[in-house]
Amino acid sequence: MRHLIPQRSPADLIAAVSAAMLLLSSPASAETPVKRAPATETPASPTPAQIDRNGLLILLRNSLSALDQANKTGNYTVLRDLAAPGFAAANNAARLGEIFANLRNGKVDLSGVLVMEPQLTVMPEITPNGLLHFAGFFPSASSRLNFEILFAPVDGQWRLFGLGAGMGSAAPVAPAPPPAPAPAPEVKKDEKKPPKP
Numbered sequence: 001m002r003h004l005i006p007q008r009s010p011a012d013l014i015a016a017v018s019a020a021m022l023l024l025s026s027p028a029s030a031e032t033p034v035k036r037a038p039a040t041e042t043p044a045s046p047t048p049a050q051i052d053r054n055g056l057l058i059l060l061r062n063s064l065s066a067l068d069q070a071n072k073t074g075n076y077t078v079l080r081d082l083a084a085p086g087f088a089a090a091n092n093a094a095r096l097g098e099i100f101a102n103l104r105n106g107k108v109d110l111s112g113v114l115v116m117e118p119q120l121t122v123m124p125e126i127t128p129n130g131l132l133h134f135a136g137f138f139p140s141a142s143s144r145l146n147f148e149i150l151f152a153p154v155d156g157q158w159r160l161f162g163l164g165a166g167m168g169s170a171a172p173v174a175p176a177p178p179p180a181p182a183p184a185p186e187v188k189k190d191e192k193k194p195p196k197p
Contacts, residue, residue: 049124049132056124056134059151061114063160068110070096071103083160084152100165108167113138113145122148132158143167 062082070079076096080088091099103110122135127150135148150162 044128046125046127046133049126049134051124051132057118059132059158060118060134060147060149063149063163064110064147064165065114066160067100067103067163067165068114071100071108071110074104076100079160084154086152087159087161103165103167106167108145110145110165112140116140118147131161135164137168 066079066082070076074097076093080091080093080096083091097104116138118136118138120134120136122133124132124134127133130153132151132153133149135146137147138145144167146164146166146168148162148164149160151158152161153159
């Protein structure tokens with residue numbers, strides 16, 4: 001899984017990345033079998049997803065709403081039950097509580113982002129193994145909610161397969177300055193006195 005979400009620090013890596021993302025290479029995700037290319041072939045790349053913006057917003061907002069309610073109540077069973085079977089198999093409610101502890105303990109209220117327009121950093125794409133993937137953030141004045149999300153096709157519906165969410169700084173971060181060039185070595189010239197006339 002590519003980590004394209006802007007992050008504040010290694011300690012604040014995405015506050016929640018579902019173990020279901022690890023199922024991309026595991027037989028537990030029967031509804032999305034992994035197709036591996038032989039070593040001599042280059043791996044397939046994602047293709048753009050044919051999904052309209054409204055459909056994308058519905059998927060995103062439903063998932064974040066379920067996460068918000070789970071964080072507020074401490075009950076992650078509904079979030080688990082709404083997700084794809086591979087997600088549910090990899091995550092019991094207690095594990096989800098551990099994964100999302102940073103958001104819950106920080107009392108991050110996700111309900112405000114449900115009315116905001118997300119900015120996408122990874123446009124909707126279908127991964128080589130058939131998952132819908134996209135990422136982005138909800139901007140605000142002081143901080144922003146970064147997200148990365150995967151959905152698996154199950155019985156003609158997209159169901160949550162992986163979710164990453166975390167708070168980051170909204171301020172633009174300047175790149176580090178390049179290292180200063182090493183000083184040039186001093187070259188001493190032999191000082192010759194001009195000849196006397």
